[in-house]
Amino acid sequence: MGPSALFGLQSPSLCFSSTITKFSTPAESLPSKKCKNPIANAVTACMAASPPVAPPSVCLGFKNLMETFTVDVYRAEGRPLNVPLMAPFTIASSRLDRVENVAIRVELSNGCVGWGEAPILPHVTSEDQLTALAKAAEACLFLKQSSGKTLGLVLDEISGILPGHSFASVRAGIEMALIDAVANSIGTPLWRLFGGFSNAITTDITIPIVSPTEAAELASKYRAQGFKTLKLKVGKNLTADIQVLQAIRTVHPDCSFILDANEGYKSEEAIHVLEKLHEMEVTPILFEQPVHRDDWKGLGYVSDVARNKYGVSVAADESCRSLGDVKKIAKENLAHVINIKLAKVGVLGALEIIDLARASGIDLMIGGMVETRLAMGFAGNLAAGLGCFKFIDLDTPLLLAEDPVIGGYEASGPIYNFSNARGHGGFLHWDNIA
Structure with a gap:
């Protein structure tokens, strides 16, 4: 098309x-x-x-x-x-x-x-x-x-x-x-070009796979900065994942959790994590890509148990790399949420997928790889303009040691404001990156 x-x-x-x-x-x-x-x-x-x-x-x-x-x-x-x-x-x-x-x-x-x-x-x-x-x-x-x-x-x-x-x-x-x-x-401005719903978004922030002590320190810092939703990278070591969750819960008891396994679990391991969280009286708002991208049966199984037993939605990320993947997910009820990333499907591909997902009753998340405020600014304008994303995960510029981008959106903790007059407003000193 x-x-x-x-x-x-x-x-x-x-x-x-x-x-x-x-x-x-x-x-x-x-x-x-x-x-x-x-x-x-x-x-x-x-x-x-x-x-x-x-x-x-x-x-x-x-x-x-x-x-x-x-x-x-x-x-x-x-x-x-x-x-x-x-x-x-x-x-x-x-x-x-x-x-x-x-x-x-x-x-x-x-x-x-x-x-x-x-x-x-x-x-x-x-x-x-x-x-x-x-x-x-x-x-x-x-x-x-x-x-x-x-x-x-x-x-x-x-x-x-x-x-x-x-x-x-x-x-x-x-x-x-x-x-x-x-x-x-x-x-x-791009947010107007893409629909004009809003000129601001609120993002979560990611805690990568680290020790429980490091995770608690990061969670404490992010709590002080106003972040209410933490996205936790899990899936490498089941026992360590639970320990990290417990440590974060201690220092940021009111935060909302997104778990992102990046394909790291087998389906039974993913269910075990949800069982342990249930015992801790913790219910994540989202469980992202719990199993390998090609394990469609496992994805569907985890989605079914997560929603019906624990009230947790499951998102497809790595499993969603094309419009065909979304059609399969929708037809077979394999996930409740699609994570849109421009780097996986391009801008036009993302808009196609958004249209299909909304028509199919699938919720939407927008995320990124590890990008500067150039790509995040574009994705943020898209999300703000359309106003159709239930989950927003556009935090990676906050993880960089330097910000090479001049202009663009203004960040206040988790809130990004798009106040520029046109485009996404960000640019580079081109000669400095040659």
Whole structure:
């Protein structure tokens, strides 16, 4: 299915005021040429020629934009984006000591710039950094040769260059950057472009696989910062997992838990964890990917027992890497929640999956790999604009030792506010990451 047929999303509104907010970001974020805004100019001329009434309302929903906006890319490039972590990030399937992602910069001929990010997470994303850089270069070359095509057609052809799960992370980064550049062109923040439900979200925060003492220290810190939902990485050692849960419960007794096993348990082990928690009088609000991604029978079994015996919802994450996976999950009642990650399916793929999941009565979660505020800002705007996510897990920038992103959303503990005038508002000092 091509992009033009997508996005029958039941978002509150796809129409918004065409009033353009003054752009006042630091000089480093400005494009090399003046960012001309033809829509803003047309609206200004219309208002100047008319009596002083309310500004006209222009329907600029994403679907409409895909069909009407003509893309003309002046520059496009991908570069390594390497950032240290505050501490090693360990999950059941891998350990990460530093972020080694790929940043994407797209500049349109009107001077407007968009930014994206392709995250690299071993054993989860298919690409390594060298592969991602090579595929990004291929896609960027195509973008520079795509003058005169609609946004929808360009994105459709990008899906052909970077197909399926194998290149989903790079595809997501390219899509982010191009959509961000277009949003900048029309003077619209991304949360409005994606529906306008809200301009803020509240995220959980993740505690990786660590000792009970370290977990308690982190939980105490996060409690002081206002985080009410903790996502715990489990699945590597059943006994240690229970000890960590007990330690966290002691220092943050009122927190809500999400358990994320990252495929680490056998189905009977996952049920045993729920039994132990039940004895502790602890009910997680979500149990994410308890079994291996291909263990469909085990996923369905854990989901059935978790919901009917313990009142716990189960989310499919690694098991959901395509629209076909969602169809299987919905048809066979294998999970109660789908975790959307742009790096698994791309931006357009995510919107397709969201549409299908909502039509099937499956709840939604939005998460990420280990990304900077470039990718998290885009995903956060998407979540805020659509307003359809029951669980929000967009915390990974808080785990980084440095923040290379300038501008973008403002974080106050677990709350992200998207106050920028257009796009997602974040950018990099490009020459500093060469």
